[in-house]
Amino acid sequence: MSKETQAAIATEPTKIAILTSGGDAQGMNAVVRAVVRTAIHEGAEPYAVYDGWRGAVQGGDLIKKMEWSDVSGILSSGGTTIGTARCAEFRTRDGMRDAVKHLLELGIDRIVAIGGDGTLTGADDLRAQWPSLIDELVARGELDATTAAHHPKLHLAGVVGSIDNDLVGSDMTVGTDSALHRIIDAIDAISSTAASHQRTFIIEVMGRHCGYLALMSAIAGGCDYVFVPEMPPEDGWEEQICQKLREGRAAGRRDSLVIVAEGAQDRHGEAITATQVRDVLAERLGEDVRITSLGHVQRGGSPSAYDRWMSTLLGFNAALTVIHATPETEPCIIATRHNQIVSLPLMDAIRNTRAVATYMKDGEYEKAVSSRGSSYREMLAVFNTLSSAVLHERHLDAALGRKPRVAIVHAGGLAPGMNTAARAVVLLGLDRGFTMLGVDGGFPGLLEGKVRELTWGDVDGWSGAGGANLGTRRTIASVDQFYALSRSIETNTIDAIVMIGGFAGYQQVWAMEKEKDRYPAFRIPIVCVPASIDNNLPGADLSIGADTALNTNTRALDQIKQSASASQRCFVAETMGRRCGYLALMSGIASGAEQVYLYEKGITLHQLSDDAARMVHSFEAGRNLYLVVRNEDASEYYTSELMTQVFQAEGEGLFDVRTNRIGHMQQGGNPTPFDRTLAVQLAVSTVDELSKQFATGKIRGVYLGNYRGRMAVQPVSHMDEQTDMTNRLPYDPWWLDLTDVLYTVADPHFHETLHPVLQPLTPER
Numbered sequence: 113m114s115k116e117t118q119a120a121i122a123t124e125p126t127k128i129a130i131l132t133s134g135g136d137a138q139g140m141n142a143v144v145r146a147v148v149r150t151a152i153h154e155g156a157e158p159y160a161v162y163d164g165w166r167g168a169v170q171g172g173d174l175i176k177k178m179e180w181s182d183v184s185g186i187l188s189s190g191g192t193t194i195g196t197a198r199c200a201e202f203r204t205r206d207g208m209r210d211a212v213k214h215l216l217e218l219g220i221d222r223i224v225a226i227g228g229d230g231t232l233t234g235a236d237d238l239r240a241q242w243p244s245l246i247d248e249l250v251a252r253g254e255l256d257a258t259t260a261a262h263h264p265k266l267h268l269a270g271v272v273g274s275i276d277n278d279l280v281g282s283d284m285t286v287g288t289d290s291a292l293h294r295i296i297d298a299i300d301a302i303s304s305t306a307a308s309h310q311r312t313f314i315i316e317v318m319g320r321h322c323g324y325l326a327l328m329s330a331i332a333g334g335c336d337y338v339f340v341p342e343m344p345p346e347d348g349w350e351e352q353i354c355q356k357l358r359e360g361r362a363a364g365r366r367d368s369l370v371i372v373a374e375g376a377q378d379r380h381g382e383a384i385t386a387t388q389v390r391d392v393l394a395e396r397l398g399e400d401v402r403i404t405s406l407g408h409v410q411r412g413g414s415p416s417a418y419d420r421w422m423s424t425l426l427g428f429n430a431a432l433t434v435i436h437a438t439p440e441t442e443p444c445i446i447a448t449r450h451n452q453i454v455s456l457p458l459m460d461a462i463r464n465t466r467a468v469a470t471y472m473k474d475g476e477y478e479k480a481v482s483s484r485g486s487s488y489r490e491m492l493a494v495f496n497t498l499s500s501a502v503l504h505e506r507h508l509d510a511a512l513g514r515k516p517r518v519a520i521v522h523a524g525g526l527a528p529g530m531n532t533a534a535r536a537v538v539l540l541g542l543d544r545g546f547t548m549l550g551v552d553g554g555f556p557g558l559l560e561g562k563v564r565e566l567t568w569g570d571v572d573g574w575s576g577a578g579g580a581n582l583g584t585r586r587t588i589a590s591v592d593q594f595y596a597l598s599r600s601i602e603t604n605t606i607d608a609i610v611m612i613g614g615f616a617g618y619q620q621v622w623a624m625e626k627e628k629d630r631y632p633a634f635r636i637p638i639v640c641v642p643a644s645i646d647n648n649l650p651g652a653d654l655s656i657g658a659d660t661a662l663n664t665n666t667r668a669l670d671q672i673k674q675s676a677s678a679s680q681r682c683f684v685a686e687t688m689g690r691r692c693g694y695l696a697l698m699s700g701i702a703s704g705a706e707q708v709y710l711y712e713k714g715i716t717l718h719q720l721s722d723d724a725a726r727m728v729h730s731f732e733a734g735r736n737l738y739l740v741v742r743n744e745d746a747s748e749y750y751t752s753e754l755m756t757q758v759f760q761a762e763g764e765g766l767f768d769v770r771t772n773r774i775g776h777m778q779q780g781g782n783p784t785p786f787d788r789t790l791a792v793q794l795a796v797s798t799v800d801e802l803s804k805q806f807a808t809g810k811i812r813g814v815y816l817g818n819y820r821g822r823m824a825v826q827p828v829s830h831m832d833e834q835t836d837m838t839n840r841l842p843y844d845p846w847w848l849d850l851t852d853v854l855y856t857v858a859d860p861h862f863h864e865t866l867h868p869v870l871q872p873l874t875p876e877r
Contacts, residue, residue, distance in 0.1 A: 124262075126156040126435055127220045129175070132192040133164030133199075133234070134227040136411055137273040137287025139419030140192040145183040146427025147224050149857040152180055153866065156435050159220055163195040164227070165202035165234060171214030180860050187424075187704045188414050188670050190290075196227070205245075208238055212245045213254055221263040222434040224427070225270050226286070229279075229462045232270040232445065236458055239443055242266040267437035269430040270445045270458055271423075275410055278322035280464040280483050281456050282447035286426065289418040291318070291325060291410040292332070292785035293663075298406055299333035299369065300576050300782060306367035312357065312393055316386040316405040319373035321469045324488070325410070326373035331495050332788035334535075334575030335369040336360055339376035339384050341472060342480040343492060347379060353389070354396045356500065363501035364569045368399075381473070417666040418659065418786060420702040422448060425869065428853050429453050432868045450821030451653050451846065453869050487793070494796055497543050498536060501568055509545075509806055516607040516806055520566075521551040521558055522584035524614025526779045527643040527657025529787035531581055533612045535574035536795030537641075538566050544803055549606065554585030554613075555620055559596055563604045578782045584613060588620040591627070598633035608637040608802055612656075614644035615840045618815065618831065625813045625828045637805040639798045640815035640828065643791075645778055648692035650835040651826045652817025653846055656794065659786040661688070661778040662698050668774050669703035673737055680731055680767040682738040682759055686752045688778045689743050691839055694847055695778070696743035697854065705739040706730070706858045709755075712841070712848055715747040720755065724762035726861065731767045738767070790818075797823050820846070 130147045132140050144160070151158035158178045161167040167174035186193050201207035215221070225235040238245075243264060249255035272279045275291035295317055306313045315335075317325045323340025330338035337353050339345065345352065357368045370393075376384040390401045415423070430446045433455070443458040464483065471480040481489050509516050518541050520534050538548045550570075552562040574581060589597045601609075611617045621638050628634035642652035645661035665687055672683050685705075689695040693710030700708035707723055709715055727738050740759075742752050752771050760769040783791070797816050805811055813828035826834075835842050849869065855862040 124219060126222065127159060127218060128156050128222040128224065128431065128434055129159045129161050129215060129220045130194070130224045130226070131161035131164055131167065132194055132196045132226045132273065133231040134196060135274070136191045136196050137275050137285075138190045138290035138411070138413065138415035139286040139423035140226055140273045141186040141189050142415065142420045142423035143226050143271050143273070143286060143427035143430070144192070144194060145186055146424045146857050147431040148178045148183045149180060150428050150431035150866070151435060152860065153856050153862060154432070154435050159218060160194045163197040164199060164231070165211065166197045166199035167195075168211035168214060169199060169201050169207045171210070171217070175214060175218060187420055190413050190415060202234060208241060209245045209248055211238065212242060213249055216246070216255060216259055216263055219259075219263070221265065222267040222437065224430045224434060225268065226273045228272065228274045229465055232272070232458060233462055235268055235270060236443055239266040239268045265439060267434045267441060268443040268458070269433045270443070271426045271430050272445060272447065275325065276319050276322045277324040278465060278468070279445070279447060279461060280468065281449070281461050282445075283449050284418075284422070286423050287411070287415070287419060288324065289786060290413065290416045292328060293416050294410045294413060295325060295329040295406060296332050296576070296785045298404065298409075299329060299335070302404060303333070303367055303369060306369065310366050312368040312370065312397070312399050312401045314370045314372060314386045314389050314401060314403045316372045316374060316403065318410050320375040321472065322484070323373045324484070326371045327488070327491055327495065328785060328789050330371040331491060331498065331792055332576070332785045333369060333371075334572070335371050336499050338371040338495060339389070340373050340492070341375035341377060342468065342484060343477050344377050344379050349378070350392045350396070354393065357393070357397065359501045365501070365572060379475070414670070416784070417662040417698070417702040420666065421698050424701055424857060425453055425850070425853060428856065429868045432866060450818070452821065490796065491792070494540075494792060498539050498792070503543050503568070511806070511809060512607065515545055515547045516802075517547045517549055517605050518608045518610060518802060519549040519551050519558070519563060519604070519606045520582065520610045520612060521554060522580050522582055522613045522643075523554045523588060523611055523617030523620055524584060524586055524644060525646075526580055526584055527614065527645050527655065528578050528660035528779070528781055529656035529783035529791045530584065530612055530643050531574040531577045531579065532783055532788045533641055533643060533656055533791035533795055534582060535571040536792045537610055537612070537798055538571045539568065540795055540799040541802070542568060544799055546802070549604070550582050553583045555588045555597070556585050557583065558600055559589060559593060561600050561604065563606070575788065576782050578780060586616050588616050591623065594624070594627055594631055598631040601633040601636070606636065608639075608805075610639050610641060610798055612641040612643050614646065615648060618649060619837070621813055621828055622831050622837070635811055637802055637811055638813040638828070639801055641794050641798055642815070642817050645695065646689045646692045647694040648690070648840055648842060649815070649817065650831050650842060651815050651819045651824055653819055654790065655817070656787050656791050657783070658694065659790075660781060660784045661695055662702065663784055664778050664781060665695060665699040665774055666702045668777070669699060669705070669739065669741070672772055673703070673739060676737045680736050682727060682740065682763070682767055682769045684740045684742060684752050684756050684759070684769065684771050686742045686744050686771070686773045688774070691743070691745045691841055693743040693746070694845070696741050696746070697847060697850060700741040701850065701854050703739065703741070704858065705741045705854070707740045708851065708854060709740070709742045709746045710851075711743055711746045712845070713851065715750045720750065720758055724759055726859070727759060728762060728766060731763070793818070793823070797825065801825055
């Protein structure tokens with residue numbers, strides 16, 4: 113090779129291809145958009161392979177170089193704008209050789225593949241055969257030796273797009289959350305008509321080998337029975353389901369909802385179909401049973417907020433992984449675990465995923481369930497408790513000589529999912545033998561003695577209800593009211609308190625903890641459960657209600673962007689969150705905003721000047737819309753109105769500027785599936801903690817949450833070590849560094865050096 117050729121090759125930009133294959137899933141477009149724009153930021157050339165592997169095999173116009181604007185406007189679109197198709201030809205040696213030829217004709221030797229295990233297995237087969245396929249192409253005269261020498265290896269990163277959520281080692285795959293939204297919307301709609309007619313509905317959902325959609329929708333929807341592939345029911349299930357539905361009706365439930373995964377089977381490997389279940393219930397219960405099969409509706413529609421922001425992170429990291437790959441870099445899957453991005457060895461992850469189907473075929477159901485992770489097993493057990501109207505018999509507390517009386521109180525601003533959490537705590541508490549109490553009207557209600565006993569029937573319908581049926585107040589008891597508060601606790605014989613709420617509630621419990629020596633009534637188990645759309649609570653990466661508010665913001669911002677389609681306009685949209693920028697930043701990522709202003713990052717006049725200049729440049733270059741998202745307390749001085757005036761003045765008539773406050777609608781609406789399942793998980797930890805304290809006698813106030821990848825229970829006395837109690841802000845928010853991701857995919861002139869936010873490669877066992 114001549115020195116001139118070597119020099120030319122050395123200056124050739126890195127080229128990266130992205131493709132989607134197999135079944136489509138909401139959120140794929142977010143991955144595509146992030147990969148394309150991250151590649152451009154890094155100086156690489158991104159190419160889209162249209163129609164999956166078929167595009168690689170056929171080449172030509174099906175492999176297209178992508179520019180920044182080619183992925184504009186696709187974030188909110190369902191499906192995949194670059195197409196997907198199954199390709200039998202790619203499975204052959206000839207088809208793979210054609211794919212290599214067409215890729216190398218453009219100098220592409222790095223691929224981000226989005227799809228299921230078939231897509232990623234095919235990608236890894238191509239990677240493994242890449243060197244020998246190159247040799248064949250050179251021998252056939254279809255590829256020159258220089259090009260072959262320069263591209264000796266295919267670098268590969270996969271992102272799993274599958275609504276089934278069937279990748280072992282990942283908490284959530286692209287599209288799963290959106291599919292759950294479709295299912296829960298259907299369940300909520302069906303439950304109202306089912307209750308009106310006292311009717312049973314059977315809802316069939318997707319999931320050939322994975323029951324995640326079925327199980328989580330059954331929990332989030334407050335359903336009565338669920339069939340999942342990994343854990344077939346015991347023989348005689350027909351009478352078991354009938355008895356469970358009878359018990360529910362006897363306890364006052366007006367409707368019965370049964371979820372059936374499409375891959376459900378019995379212990380003999382025979383399919384359990386919705387039709388079969390309907391016939392059993394109609395014959396044995398004498399009811400009019402209806403079937404609703406959701407089908408491909410579950411794949412459709414605009415992606416949820418989670419499937420936008422998390423998919424953006426996946427695409428960002430996948431692009432950086434392949435662009436900066438070295439000869440030693442192994443193929444991997446970019447996945448999620450405990451709200452973090454992780455890198456899994458590709459074939460290990462696929463092998464572990466495929467093993468689940470083998471376990472089920474061989475009748476090793478415990479192994480199949482275990483492969484899904486400990487939380488999956490736990491949620492199977494929890495569902496059985498939440499859906500049962502018959503409680504277990506429990507012994508009285510030895511120390512008290514009676515059933516412990518546990519009170520639930522809300523405090524702080526309203527958060528969607530408070531009802532879900534309260535219901536779960538009540539049902540799980542009753543099952544443990546507690547007497548469950550509800551406090552109406554927050555801590556002011558407790559001061560006034562508004563305490564009542566709660567039964568199974570009182571809370572059964574709260575699962576998907578928005579608002580807070582017990583009521584919540586931001587007002588908390590002052591120190592001079594603590595005597596009255598302690599007397600109310602004693603008068604109502606309250607042995608423990610579960611505070612489900614926001615920062616005001618945490619401050620109340622923190623103050624009570626400091627005064628427990630003066631007021632013995634405060635020396636009881638007190639558990640703080642995080643519920644706040646602000647997502648600013650100590651010890652919790654995510655609070656109940658934040659996901660619902662984020663989805664509300666995302667829908668509102670989508671509509672705001674549509675309203676600007678006929679004119680050149682900048683919108684300054686203001687979100688809630690007080691001084692915590694979580695809602696603003698995640699809303700910006702999920703909606704494709706160009707700029708976000710956060711209290712944590714601060715705002716300066718110089719920054720506003722630079723931002724205004726960049727905005728003007730964007731509109732002069734042909735932009736029609738510029739979206740700015742501002743956290744409500746981002747600055748005391750640089751208000752949304754002031755920003756609007758500054759941008760309007762600097763635009764000099766080139767574009768209009770409008771202010772929009774999304775407002776209290778962020779606290780409204782029914783909770784999302786994510787918030788419902790999070791509420792249940794936190795309720796489980798709450799009741800476990802109460803049981804432990806009652807059993808050991810080691811009484812303390814605690815706050816809990818899923819923190820840095822694990823469910824953590826921490827003493828209230830240490831709350832100020834994690835949080836600025838004055839400004840109501842956690843000291844080390846996990847999400848703050850994601851501003852780099854936002855600007856990378858939003859601003860072609862962003863110049864920061866990027867680093868992956870993924871965790872190191874660790875084989876999944």
